[in-house]
Amino acid sequence: MTALIPPNMVDLLLDAVCIVDAQGRFVYVSPSFERIFGYTPEEAVGRPMIEMVYSEDRERTLRAAQNIMAGTLQLHFENRYVRKDGHIAHIRWTARWVEDQQVRLAVAHDITERKHTESLQAAIYSISEAAQGAEDLDTLFAKIHHIIGTLLPASNFSVALHDRLPDTISFPYHVDERHPAPTPSPLDADALCSHVIRKGQTLLLTPDSLPPTAPPMASAPRPLYWLGVPLQTPAGVLGALVLQGYSEEARYSERDKELLQFVSTQVASAIERTQMRKRLQHMAQYDQLTHLPNRQLFLDRLKTALPRAQREQTLLSLLFIDLDRFKQVNDSLGHSMGDLLLQRVAQRLLECVRASDTVARLGGDEFVVLLESSDSAEHAAAVAEKILATFIQPFDLHGHQVTMRPSIGVAMHPDHGSEESLLLSHADAAMYRSKNSGGNQVCVAGATGMALQFLPRPGAPH
Numbered sequence: 001m002t003a004l005i006p007p008n009m010v011d012l013l014l015d016a017v018c019i020v021d022a023q024g025r026f027v028y029v030s031p032s033f034e035r036i037f038g039y040t041p042e043e044a045v046g047r048p049m050i051e052m053v054y055s056e057d058r059e060r061t062l063r064a065a066q067n068i069m070a071g072t073l074q075l076h077f078e079n080r081y082v083r084k085d086g087h088i089a090h091i092r093w094t095a096r097w098v099e100d101q102q103v104r105l106a107v108a109h110d111i112t113e114r115k116h117t118e119s120l121q122a123a124i125y126s127i128s129e130a131a132q133g134a135e136d137l138d139t140l141f142a143k144i145h146h147i148i149g150t151l152l153p154a155s156n157f158s159v160a161l162h163d164r165l166p167d168t169i170s171f172p173y174h175v176d177e178r179h180p181a182p183t184p185s186p187l188d189a190d191a192l193c194s195h196v197i198r199k200g201q202t203l204l205l206t207p208d209s210l211p212p213t214a215p216p217m218a219s220a221p222r223p224l225y226w227l228g229v230p231l232q233t234p235a236g237v238l239g240a241l242v243l244q245g246y247s248e249e250a251r252y253s254e255r256d257k258e259l260l261q262f263v264s265t266q267v268a269s270a271i272e273r274t275q276m277r278k279r280l281q282h283m284a285q286y287d288q289l290t291h292l293p294n295r296q297l298f299l300d301r302l303k304t305a306l307p308r309a310q311r312e313q314t315l316l317s318l319l320f321i322d323l324d325r326f327k328q329v330n331d332s333l334g335h336s337m338g339d340l341l342l343q344r345v346a347q348r349l350l351e352c353v354r355a356s357d358t359v360a361r362l363g364g365d366e367f368v369v370l371l372e373s374s375d376s377a378e379h380a381a382a383v384a385e386k387i388l389a390t391f392i393q394p395f396d397l398h399g400h401q402v403t404m405r406p407s408i409g410v411a412m413h414p415d416h417g418s419e420e421s422l423l424l425s426h427a428d429a430a431m432y433r434s435k436n437s438g439g440n441q442v443c444v445a446g447a448t449g450m451a452l453q454f455l456p457r458p459g460a461p462h
């Protein structure tokens, strides 16, 4: 029976047989070593085994080697090697110490493919989990970057999104060791991304295939490797995932391309879901015509602002604004012109306040301004007067000059109440007083919220 086994049987094994001396140098490797590690037996023999081990796994590999040399049988030790071509090989080892020869006898089984499938499954699971939990796109992109980094070298990673209407591209997520985030630009200004997004095709460029075009910044170095994958959804291409490599350490291959393509489908639906959630959230909180906060969001803000004002003992003011005879614009120029006027009014109101203040549309032609951290009651009066003054200028509605005046009611915390509905009703009542007194004026609720004090109209004699 023994006579039938050819003497070079070990050479035919698919696993690699390795013999390593007490100093950790390869003294023998079987021919399969080259298939698994990329080095021929001649290249491997004489080299310290540890040199080929992936840096993060070296310490525990040395510990495992010590245990084997102390007589422990090693039946399933796993670590990573850097192949001659730079790619990572995952190896499962069985090994023992041969005392009389003073060598370790080890068999290497290549489990790269299995690890690959496992990490891909884990990545896909993590991406869908990230999509469920992500509060916003920034958080989602950072998580996706981290997950892709477990599969591929991803030091330079960007998410490009295509905005179809102005046909522009923006980079809401961009981590790059050499280039700052590009500013939004017409899609075609970025030839590589434009190719990926317009054609919906993956593009892998290597040093041999990179076109000799100028880099995005004249003095900036060009990447050696560029891998762009479309973010494909049933509704079309949302944008692209881009990986760039400036050194041979981040070389991308056809295999990486397939991997990123596979993951990108999950990423695209994660982005789509998060965008949809964001849109729904926006619809629930913002007025769709003016994009100002709606009544609900305004009430939420008031609810959190009041206790803050109480804690910090600052003033808080509400300006209730209703347009005078707004209906006439609808009746004379049509509803769409009325819509346009409401949008222009919103814009002018925003111009009268600080970014930290809130301008909201309560509905119809009713707006409200929430001024926080006012240092004096005069501040609210000054803003109200500024609003009156800004309405002096007619509104240009596609060539129609429309004059519109507001009636404004002001109520303040703590003078007129510390509870949101009370404060709001005082501001509302003060606004009605303004309107009933002819409109185009400001009325401040009195100390009880009932007695009212009028502010002069701009230009009116004091």
Ligand SMILES: Nc1nc2c(ncn2[C@@H]2O[C@H](COP(=O)(O)OP(=O)(O)OP(=O)(O)O)[C@@H](O)[C@H]2O)c(=O)[nH]1
Pocket: 289, 322, 323, 324, 325, 326, 327, 328, 330, 334, 335, 336, 337, 338, 339, 342, 363, 364, 365
């Ligand atoms: N174009 C447009 N009109 C709206 C919208 N929402 C409400 N309106 C109209 O706005 C008007 C608001 O009513 P009022 O405040 O009583 O009308 P007004 O003419 O301003 O009356 P005064 O406030 O008493 O001066 C109604 O005619 C509504 O139909 C909207 O989103 N777009």
